[in-house]
Amino acid sequence: MKLKKFSLRTRIFLAMILLVLLASMLISAVAIYQYREQSQDYHEGRLERKEGSIQTHLKRVLNGRQNTWEVKTDNIPFIFKEEIYNIADIHKLQINLYDLEGGLLISSKAGLQTNVAEKCLDAEIMNAINNTVEFNRESELARHRYVDIHKENGETFQSSYTFILDQKSKPLAILNIPYLEKDDFLQKELEEFLKRLGFAFTIVLVMAIIIAFWLSKYITKSLKTISDKINTTRLEKRNQKIDVDDTSEEISTLVNSYNSMIDELEESAIQLARSEREQAWREMAKQVAHEIKNPLTPMRLTVQNFQRKFNPNDENIHKKVDEYSKTLIQQIDTMSAIASAFSNFAKMPAQQSETLNVVKIVKLALDIFNEDYIVFQAESEEIIAKFDRSQLIRVVTNLVKNSIQAIPESQTPKIEIKVGTEAKSVFITVADNGVGVAEENKNKVFEPKFTTKTSGMGLGLAMVKNIVETYKGTISFDTEKGKGTTFKVTFPKA
Numbered sequence: 299m300k301l302k303k304f305s306l307r308t309r310i311f312l313a314m315i316l317l318v319l320l321a322s323m324l325i326s327a328v329a330i331y332q333y334r335e336q337s338q339d340y341h342e343g344r345l346e347r348k349e350g351s352i353q354t355h356l357k358r359v360l361n362g363r364q365n366t367w368e369v370k371t372d373n374i375p376f377i378f379k380e381e382i383y384n385i386a387d388i389h390k391l392q393i394n395l396y397d398l399e400g401g402l403l404i405s406s407k408a409g410l411q412t413n414v415a416e417k418c419l420d421a422e423i424m425n426a427i428n429n430t431v432e433f434n435r436e437s438e439l440a441r442h443r444y445v446d447i448h449k450e451n452g453e454t455f456q457s458s459y460t461f462i463l464d465q466k467s468k469p470l471a472i473l474n475i476p477y478l479e480k481d482d483f484l485q486k487e488l489e490e491f492l493k494r495l496g497f498a499f500t501i502v503l504v505m506a507i508i509i510a511f512w513l514s515k516y517i518t519k520s521l522k523t524i525s526d527k528i529n530t531t532r533l534e535k536r537n538q539k540i541d542v543d544d545t546s547e548e549i550s551t552l553v554n555s556y557n558s559m560i561d562e563l564e565e566s567a568i569q570l571a572r573s574e575r576e577q578a579w580r581e582m583a584k585q586v587a588h589e590i591k592n593p594l595t596p597m598r599l600t601v602q603n604f605q606r607k608f609n610p611n612d613e614n615i616h617k618k619v620d621e622y623s624k625t626l627i628q629q630i631d632t633m634s635a636i637a638s639a640f641s642n643f644a645k646m647p648a649q650q651s652e653t654l655n656v657v658k659i660v661k662l663a664l665d666i667f668n669e670d671y672i673v674f675q676a677e678s679e680e681i682i683a684k685f686d687r688s689q690l691i692r693v694v695t696n697l698v699k700n701s702i703q704a705i706p707e708s709q710t711p712k713i714e715i716k717v718g719t720e721a722k723s724v725f726i727t728v729a730d731n732g733v734g735v736a737e738e739n740k741n742k743v744f745e746p747k748f749t750t751k752t753s754g755m756g757l758g759l760a761m762v763k764n765i766v767e768t769y770k771g772t773i774s775f776d777t778e779k780g781k782g783t784t785f786k787v788t789f790p791k792a
């Protein structure tokens with residue numbers, strides 16, 4: 299899972315825990331590395347010190363009064379015949395003495411002389427002794443010294459090789475000291491140290507978890523408050539400002555910015571609402587004026603024509619007056635219908651919820667059409683819902699009228715109305731085989747005064763939408779150009 303999918307609080311919490319774990323691993327790794335370096339230095343230094351002590355002891359024996367042999371390579375086995383065991387016992391190390399050609403002279407290890415493999419030094423060691431010169435830290439003099447390091451059975455062995463010098467500083471023999479690195483004590487100390495370190499890290503980890511949990515909650519608390527406020531911010535309602543105490547400078551800046559935005563948003567909402575109301579009234583006034591102006595023009599022409607042709611002696615005067623009166627009455631009825639339509643649109647449907655049979659009311663609404671091409675279907679004879687009787691009739695009649703007007707005269711009309719239920723809702727569908735809705739007009743279908751017909755005020759579908767949404771319902775449509783449109787109204791059951 300990607301880190302960005304986690305919340306900020308979780309990321310802060312995980313980051314702090316990870317930091318503690320990484321620090322623990324790093325400190326442990328450094329401790330182990332330091333132990334190994336220290337152990338290596340300890341063994342190298344110890345071997346070098348032991349070697350120096352043994353060299354000094356051997357020189358004392360060579361130059362001592364008790365030595366009756368001439369100090370030369372061939373006499374080494376006789377000089378140290380007994381002393382080599384005492385020296386090895388004192389220094390707790392094995393001692394081997396070789397001649398300058400690499401042959402074994404004498405050893406403190408019993409039975410070594412019979413071991414052919416160890417009686418002679420190989421050529422690589424001889425070359426290394428002769429060619430390796432290092433600085434003696436104690437005597438501050440250069441010397442020939444070589445240390446062979448190898449591992450056997452998981453244990454590390456060091457074997458040092460140096461020259462024993464006579465009184466004239468000439469090589470007399472080769473001193474070999476085998477040394478086994480025993481780390482039992484240091485290893486035990488390391489294990490004890492790591493146990494204590496692990497215990498300490500466990501305590502630190504528990505404390506880090508507690509602190510990380512509290513700190514992440516404290517850090518994100520203000521952010522969550524801001525996030526919740528932003529999610530509930532709406533242009534159409536009054537939004538509350540954020541009041542958060544004891545916050546950091548960054549959070550305070552964010553809160554102040556949000557509160558300033560709320561002030562600006564409220565001002566913008568007021569201006570927008572005022573502008574929309576003014577624009578709506580302008581559009582409504584233009585529409586009313588346009589619709590009223592249409593019947594006024596023929597009324598004016600009718601009156602002028604009557605005035606110009608009026609002759610009281612005309613024998614057909616009564617017939618003409620009757621025709622003029624019918625024309626005026628027809629235009630007056632048109633103006634009255636216009637006024638009623640705008641009044642109905644402006645008037646919100648009353649919340650008169652009645653428990654009624656939707657199937658029965660839809661059938662009643664369809665009775666006024668009495669057309670064979672209108673087909674009605676229902677899932678059952680009774681579907682109960684809460685709705686206003688008259689408003690439901692208005693919804694159905696407006697949708698059916700809209701479907702009738704969408705079918706061209708050259709086409710055989712077909713309209714299907716269905717009533718059914720789904721989940722906890724009642725649905726009514728009105729499907730026609732008309733011309734359909736153009737793609738560019740889909741978003742305008744429910745807008746007031748939008749119409750694609752040559753007559754009408756474009757308020758029918760807007761009024762239907764207004765009624766349905768008042769009863770917590772929805773209206774939608776599916777359309778296909780040239781094949782027809784299906785409107786679907788859904789509202790809750792009783």
